[in-house]
Amino acid sequence: MKPISLLHRQSGSTLVIALVTLTALALIGATLLDTVGPRYNATQKAIGWSEALYAADAGADYALANCRLSLSSGAWTGWKKYNSGTGTWVTVTSMADATAQLAAGNKIIYDLPSGSHLSGSGEGTTDLWFHVEVDAPASFFINSNQWYRIRSTGYAGLAGLARANSDGPGGQSASNVLRKYDLKTDHFIMRYGDYANAAGTRVAVAPQATRRIEVIVKPNTPFSLAFLAQVPQFERVDLATMRVCGVFQWIFGTTFSMILE
């Protein structure tokens, strides 16, 4: 009787075991990515939402600086006014033009040019910009002094897919709760309208976080200050940098700051 060879039974399992092992590892890896990915996405978008407020503050600061500059020269460069004849927003021709628009109760606006966006590296958003509007309603003429209203909207570009994870408690998708990411449309325009669109208008956007603040700007007249002062351009109001001069000079400051969202 011929002996039975066991050699062939000891081969052929390696490939199967390798495939099973690889499948198991792939499943573990996929589960891990499926878990970590949305959380990373949620955290990054939340950081972007926080940073959008800095952009809105920067816009308000820029407008406030122009209010101050309007007392010397160089203010409102690049700002736009509404041309009712053409129904478009056109660049103001001069500081006097912008000032006349404000005096007439009209709004002037400014969009940070794409080449000047506030950029960052590292975690969170890498692209920040703002849109700011300034006007002076008739009711803002107090004690013979003109007050101004600044509405600044800060934007943070959100990287990644148009998804909002964990914005609601328990990981639910409840974007209306707090951060209101603009994943497909601009929710501010949709809800409140803006200078160019009525409320309810759907304006498609790339994923972004948006914050809006309103600042009421109060003039500080020479009579409310201890001495007359002139503020050098693009410098903060600081007693150390003020110098006594022979002309009446107003220094504008914020008196009320409202964060809409």
Next chain:
Amino acid sequence: MRFATFFRSDEGGSSLVELMVSAAVATLILGGLITSGVALKNTYNACDEYYNGMSDQMRVLDNIALDMRRAISGNVSNTAQTLTLTLPNYLDTSGTNPTPRTPAISTSGVVSYGSGNPTVVYTLAGTSPNQTITRTYTPTTGAASTTTLTAATEDYAFTCVNPANTGSTANFSFGGSGQPSSVKITMTFKPRFNRLTLSSTRTATSASITPVLRNHL
């Protein structure tokens, strides 16, 4: 006889001792696999719960920071575990779409939006170990609405103190003349997955913010 011996030696190897040894090894391997699988699952759940706790924590602190920055004034009751904020009546919600109001400015320079002021109250609700944090918004007209900001699994808690006197948990008001212009808010949660139930498990999750009221007097 030779013939039979040949086959026995070739097909053997399953003696009782060998069987027991192989069964023991198999049990060890299987036990190890099951134990590591369970440990992996527990770790996954623990990390998931911890992330959810941190996510809720970030949401609550972001909510409070938003409301604090736009608030006019408020008060803290660490006794009742509440933070109450008075907000400007900025939005006119009487129409189809909410509309930002134009403020009235008095001759003395006081800015006010609309009449009356909405309030927001942050409250610690429920009992340990299922404490949650809620936000109740009360408009000047209409019914109040309450939103639960956290999931009920991590036993949340928060304290509010005067940044100038962090050692005291006494109740206080802020935003008014001569009152603090900011509040330090510390929020913690207690992860469900912990072996030793140490008090430090809660302390380790502590996160604080100190937002300033932009419109304080």
